[in-house]
Amino acid sequence: MLSQPLDLSNLGTTVGSTTATKGGNNATDPQASQDRFLKLLVAQLNNQDPLNPMDNAQMTTQMAQINTVSGIQELNATLKGMAEQSASMQSLQGTSLIGRDALIEGDTVQFDGNVGKGAVSLAADANRVYVDILNKNGSVIDTVDMGQLTQGQHAFDWDAGAINPADVGSFRVRANNGEDQVEATPLSRVKVASVGFANGAMSLQLANGRTTTYDQVRAFM
Template sequence: MAVDTNTSVQGSGPSASLMNAVNPKKTTSTDSTKADQDKFMTLLLTQLKNQDPMNPLDNAQITSQLAQLQTVTGVNKLNATLESLKGDYKASASLAATNMINRGVLVPGSALQLASGKSIFGLDMGTGADQVQVEIKDGSGKAIHVIEMKNVSAGTVPLVWDGTLADGKKAPDGAYRIAVTATVGGKVLKDAAALTFGTVASVSTGAAGVKLNVPNVGTLTMDDIKQVL
């Protein structure tokens, strides 16, 4: 028996009702606002139809209710605008964060890693200082090197250390700590802090927002970044 290969099957695709059930129409903020307006007008008309003929609503009452409608409508539109801006901000923050991958950053912390005779760290100066002393300490807490600085301005100050000690010898590669003391007129400042260096390895997003993952430092936010190197 021959088979007609030109015969097509009609109605083999999903029906419109099925597609609508699977993909229901999303309610937009405009639809929600219009629905609120319709409800309000229905209630107002019902109130007018059933008002006491001997004590009808005056113009002031009607005007007041219409003003309430405008207020509700305005609030709904404002909320919709804020939600839209919130979404745009999250997308922008995510894009900015991904651009940080493989970039070196200075963030709050006192850790210093000396590798191949090289290390990067920094200072976060809330105010300027006459004198700044930076102590580099070993694992036992002993200061093995001291850096003296004068007339340091407020802001972020990136620094490097090649491992050279006061006697000219080289410190071995490894983990060290930084301690900062800044003074003005002999008075110790409380807004001077050490900054540690790290490289952004990856970015994650979630309910808590955008996070930067920096090995040996931790999970940070964009606000934690004091300087990008």
């Protein structure tokens, strides 16, 4: 006669297991696990020793075990669904970024024809902001007056005119608010050519040939 607790080792308790049978039943399917448990329970009740029956506490413990197993399996299924939904949303978001300008920390002037593009990030409001365009030797060859700007990111377009873009090296930013100097960070402004995904992370292929990750981008325009 049986009077020992049920053995739940074969009920598919391994978290994350996805082994399926030919008929489509999954070893970790909560409903299948519950069905197997109930069959074992009925068999044990039918064959228990009348002089030593299973007590209510033992039965309650075993019911709690199967409920815990089912709960974990259902949680795994929910988390998997959320991960798939997140990846789908990220892919859709990435597609919408193609053709937009990404602002990345750097001082390189990006050219679109004869127009140089860049951006600045201000730590505070400034009533005077200037962008100095530098040649390969670091000498100023032109200056863009951006006027008064608020805290945050701001883009600029510079008409190179007769200046050969190949002679341009980089740019620097000067910002003041009254007599106080305002912290200013130069930002490269580059178009997003394509988007890729690796190990669940989004990567951006830029028009200048560089590849960067999504979290390295300060802003999109």
